[in-house]
Amino acid sequence: MEFVTGVTQRDEWSIAELAGAPEHSRGKIRGAVHNIRDMGEISFLILRRYDGLVQCVCEESNSGVSLRTLKEGATVEAEGVSHREARAPGGTELCLTGLRILSEPVEPMPLPISKWKMHTSLEALLNNRPISLRNLRERAKFRIQETITRSFRDFLYSQNFTEIHTPKIGARGAEGGANIFKLDYFHHPAVLAQSPQFYKQMMVGVFDRVFETGPVFRAEKHNTKRHLNEYTSLDFEMGYIDSFTEIMEMETGFLRYMTEELKKRCEKELKMLEVDLPDVEKIPCVPFTEAKELVRQTYGRPIRSPYDLEPEEEELIGKYFKDACGADFVFVTHYPSKKRPFYAMDDPADPKYTLSFDLLFRGLEVTTGGQRIHDYPTLSRKLKDRGMSEEGMDQYLSAFKHGMPPHGGLGIGLERLTMQLIGEDNVRETTLFPRDMNRLEP
Amino acid sequence: MEFVTGVTQRDEWSIAELAGAPEHSRGKIRGAVHNIRDMGEISFLILRRYDGLVQCVCEESNSGVSLRTLKEGATVEAEGVSHREARAPGGTELCLTGLRILSEPVEPMPLPISKWKMHTSLEALLNNRPISLRNLRERAKFRIQETITRSFRDFLYSQNFTEIHTPKIGARGAEGGANIFKLDYFHHPAVLAQSPQFYKQMMVGVFDRVFETGPVFRAEKHNTKRHLNEYTSLDFEMGYIDSFTEIMEMETGFLRYMTEELKKRCEKELKMLEVDLPDVEKIPCVPFTEAKELVRQTYGRPIRSPYDLEPEEEELIGKYFKDACGADFVFVTHYPSKKRPFYAMDDPADPKYTLSFDLLFRGLEVTTGGQRIHDYPTLSRKLKDRGMSEEGMDQYLSAFKHGMPPHGGLGIGLERLTMQLIGEDNVRETTLFPRDMNRLEP
Numbered sequence: 001m002e003f004v005t006g007v008t009q010r011d012e013w014s015i016a017e018l019a020g021a022p023e024h025s026r027g028k029i030r031g032a033v034h035n036i037r038d039m040g041e042i043s044f045l046i047l048r049r050y051d052g053l054v055q056c057v058c059e060e061s062n063s064g065v066s067l068r069t070l071k072e073g074a075t076v077e078a079e080g081v082s083h084r085e086a087r088a089p090g091g092t093e094l095c096l097t098g099l100r101i102l103s104e105p106v107e108p109m110p111l112p113i114s115k116w117k118m119h120t121s122l123e124a125l126l127n128n129r130p131i132s133l134r135n136l137r138e139r140a141k142f143r144i145q146e147t148i149t150r151s152f153r154d155f156l157y158s159q160n161f162t163e164i165h166t167p168k169i170g171a172r173g174a175e176g177g178a179n180i181f182k183l184d185y186f187h188h189p190a191v192l193a194q195s196p197q198f199y200k201q202m203m204v205g206v207f208d209r210v211f212e213t214g215p216v217f218r219a220e221k222h223n224t225k226r227h228l229n230e231y232t233s234l235d236f237e238m239g240y241i242d243s244f245t246e247i248m249e250m251e252t253g254f255l256r257y258m259t260e261e262l263k264k265r266c267e268k269e270l271k272m273l274e275v276d277l278p279d280v281e282k283i284p285c286v287p288f289t290e291a292k293e294l295v296r297q298t299y300g301r302p303i304r305s306p307y308d309l310e311p312e313e314e315e316l317i318g319k320y321f322k323d324a325c326g327a328d329f330v331f332v333t334h335y336p337s338k339k340r341p342f343y344a345m346d347d348p349a350d351p352k353y354t355l356s357f358d359l360l361f362r363g364l365e366v367t368t369g370g371q372r373i374h375d376y377p378t379l380s381r382k383l384k385d386r387g388m389s390e391e392g393m394d395q396y397l398s399a400f401k402h403g404m405p406p407h408g409g410l411g412i413g414l415e416r417l418t419m420q421l422i423g424e425d426n427v428r429e430t431t432l433f434p435r436d437m438n439r440l441e442p
Numbered sequence: 443m444e445f446v447t448g449v450t451q452r453d454e455w456s457i458a459e460l461a462g463a464p465e466h467s468r469g470k471i472r473g474a475v476h477n478i479r480d481m482g483e484i485s486f487l488i489l490r491r492y493d494g495l496v497q498c499v500c501e502e503s504n505s506g507v508s509l510r511t512l513k514e515g516a517t518v519e520a521e522g523v524s525h526r527e528a529r530a531p532g533g534t535e536l537c538l539t540g541l542r543i544l545s546e547p548v549e550p551m552p553l554p555i556s557k558w559k560m561h562t563s564l565e566a567l568l569n570n571r572p573i574s575l576r577n578l579r580e581r582a583k584f585r586i587q588e589t590i591t592r593s594f595r596d597f598l599y600s601q602n603f604t605e606i607h608t609p610k611i612g613a614r615g616a617e618g619g620a621n622i623f624k625l626d627y628f629h630h631p632a633v634l635a636q637s638p639q640f641y642k643q644m645m646v647g648v649f650d651r652v653f654e655t656g657p658v659f660r661a662e663k664h665n666t667k668r669h670l671n672e673y674t675s676l677d678f679e680m681g682y683i684d685s686f687t688e689i690m691e692m693e694t695g696f697l698r699y700m701t702e703e704l705k706k707r708c709e710k711e712l713k714m715l716e717v718d719l720p721d722v723e724k725i726p727c728v729p730f731t732e733a734k735e736l737v738r739q740t741y742g743r744p745i746r747s748p749y750d751l752e753p754e755e756e757e758l759i760g761k762y763f764k765d766a767c768g769a770d771f772v773f774v775t776h777y778p779s780k781k782r783p784f785y786a787m788d789d790p791a792d793p794k795y796t797l798s799f800d801l802l803f804r805g806l807e808v809t810t811g812g813q814r815i816h817d818y819p820t821l822s823r824k825l826k827d828r829g830m831s832e833e834g835m836d837q838y839l840s841a842f843k844h845g846m847p848p849h850g851g852l853g854i855g856l857e858r859l860t861m862q863l864i865g866e867d868n869v870r871e872t873t874l875f876p877r878d879m880n881r882l883e884p
Contacts, residue, residue: 003724096497105845130644180503395884403515403547442837
């Protein structure tokens with residue numbers, strides 16, 4: 001009988017192992033052909049791997065290895081001898097003694113992916129996504145994105161949150177409104193989740209604090225630089241709060257942890273993309289109406305929409321607090337009740353406003369959060385006041401009828417957060433395979 | 443200007459802190475009323491929290507606190523003095539000196555959630571999901587599930603995998619066939635992802651090794667104990683493999699890590715649910731045809747479907763290897779090419795079979811995986827041989843045209859893995875909010 005017992009270590013170097021190997025050690029390393037520089041008698045073969053680039057030197061007359069027919073995009077196993085060389089990436093190169101081809105491409109690259117910057121339109125990058133992502137700077141964005149998600153989870157684990165998986169197909173949307181994708185579910189009308197809102201609230205009754213990192217779907221009909229029709233939402237919901245400030249504190253705690261993790265895990269990528277990590281030591285808070293008024297007074301911009309922030313206002317609030325106290329982030333609090341969903345808790349001091357907030361990062365909203373109504377009579381009254389029916393919400397409302405702690409939470413748009421962190425100006429740049437009104441592929 | 447600087451530690455005990463506090467310390471603890479036992483002059487109030495149960499003792503005449511009007515499901519802040527008491531959960535109870543009510547229910551519990559076992563039908567549990575999940579044994583399943591997912595990620599991070607997020611709405615399905623949900627995407631036909639297959643393969647060209655933990659959607663028209671129409675898939679795909687055995691090795695490595703993490707993080711839950719952790723030291727491998735023949739010979743079960751395993755055959759293969767070598771897991775390898783998707787790599791030794799496998803866990807398939815074709819001409823030929831068109835697959839095929847390392851991967855059904863681990867007999871038991879042909883809510 002044959003058995004599998006676990007991962008077998010391969011007799012192969014990583015880039016760190018090559019760099020750490022004694023001078024003139026023999027070894028192997030695998031990777032994709034990034035580019036080849038033929039200098040006549042000597043050629044340089046650069047391999048691309050998950051952990052970076054490796055320089056292999058080939059002296060054809062000595063080694064018997066020829067790179068003449070090797071193509072960009074082929075994958076190979078290179079065999080050779082380690083050699084310290086200050087000009088090689090990582091400080092060590094491999095002097096080739098053998099080369100085994102693992103796979104070969106059939107067409108030349110459609111984009112100059114081995115260039116530092118591709119100087120290609122976003123449209124072309126997206127149309128050739130599986131190829132353009134092979135570029136070092138393109139893929140670096142997604143290593144940063146991975147670290148954001150990972151640090152979100154790890155921070156919340158440390159704060160006693162439980163991870164949940166909630167359904168994306170449902171009978172009705174959590175947020176209401178028209179921006180909802182509909183589908184046929186075995187001859188029943190169904191929708192795609194706009195957010196895990198109802199589910200994460202119900203789960204607060206089970207685990208006190210919960211989080212989810214998953215896709216959400218919004219059929220918004222605007223094709224802007226900051227909208228996606230499918231995105232990854234970093235959601236949490238926490239019970240037993242005394243004030244909605246605790247939600248902002250938890251987010252600030254996450255952001256501080258995130259920047260530490262980025263420094264630790266993404267040093268190379270941050271440098272490659274010239275990212276300035278934001279200051280997250282302290283984040284200023286400003287009430288919605290005050291923020292609007294600040295912008296009107298400081299920049300002479302008239303208030304046109306009294307219940308919501310216009311994109312330009314968000315930018316100017318960002319600018320104001322950057323200038324005033326060097327802040328990259330601003331919490332705008334107490335949004336008008338009119339523009340927040342029914343489950344938002346109104347401010348007892350002035351019920352025209354809610355105990356809610358948005359987080360702006362360099363002038364763009366990246367988070368919406370707030371305290372929720374936890375008491376059934378209040379929730380029921382608010383639904384009634386809004387002319388909404390309780391029909392179809394039985395299970396959600398049942399959680400409140402049977403007791404729910406005071407609670408609140410938030411949702412962070414992962415791609416937007418990544419975009420603002422990196423300093424891109426289009427959210428598609430920080431989405432592996434974006435979905436917008438015109439883009440359903442690849 | 444006001445600032446938020448991070449998480450403020452609350453002046454409040456966790457259960458571990460109460461247990462660790464010196465005798466007769468004063469403190470507070472929050473939770474939901476799990477139950478109240480009125481013994482006359484003395485009453486016991488049991489609070490339910492994410493970290494377990496706390497016993498509070500109330501002597502009404504001494505403390506001035508009354509529990510008479512307190513309801514099950516209310517949430518409270520209890521204040522009191524710590525007292526060692528061997529019979530209390532955790533060995534320490536709180537002698538109440540004060541009680542602050544944070545929220546109150548308006549209806550009595552529809553299910554006896556404070557009972558050890560609820561003795562209710564699965565139907566009733568699912569119809570009252572936000573309430574039934576509050577039961578300690580119900581929720582324990584999902585702490586175990588959380589640890590499975592967490593250990594999948596952490597193990598793969600340690601093996602140099604990169605986490606990705608791929609779109610769930612697309613123009614076409616990866617697996618083909620009829621079990622696909624369709625939707626209207628801004629007047630274009632679209633589908634929900636049956637798996638991240640195409641995307642994770644494309645991403646192997648970018649990061650060498652990738653994984654994703656996310657929802658997948660299958661419009662299968664059978665309502666069985668082992669099918670869900672939406673489930674969480676733990677997917678990985680790894681490049682530069684020499685053999686498809688490496689994929690099974692990686693999965694075995696994960697399973698070994700998972701059991702260690704479960705022992706460490708879920709001791710209480712494993713005990714509560716009387717879970718026997720499986721043996722994952724070594725997992726036997728058996729080729730598909732041999733496995734079928736074994737079952738025929740050993741159990742006298744005729745082979746009716748030569749290209750696939752019937753559920754009963756899976757059970758009997760599980761039984762055979764349990765009896766033969768105490769194995770809880772079995773890799774069944776070399777499935778017939780006919781029943782595997784076009785991208786599966788055929789076995790060069792016999793192209794009627796593929797370099798693929800399923801993992802059976804206690805007689806149920808929990809994983810499907812295998813090596814994929816990485817070379818464009820072979821892929822193109824296989825599509826042609828199957829009468830399939832390359833149309834609409836341009837981007838996927840483009841990854842292969844421009845070079846892809848030999849690779850393979852797998853997908854694990856999270857809910858099924860949890861079900862088999864815990865010993866449930868219906869996958870809905872280990873799904874927070876299951877979706878099946880008849881269930882779209884809650």
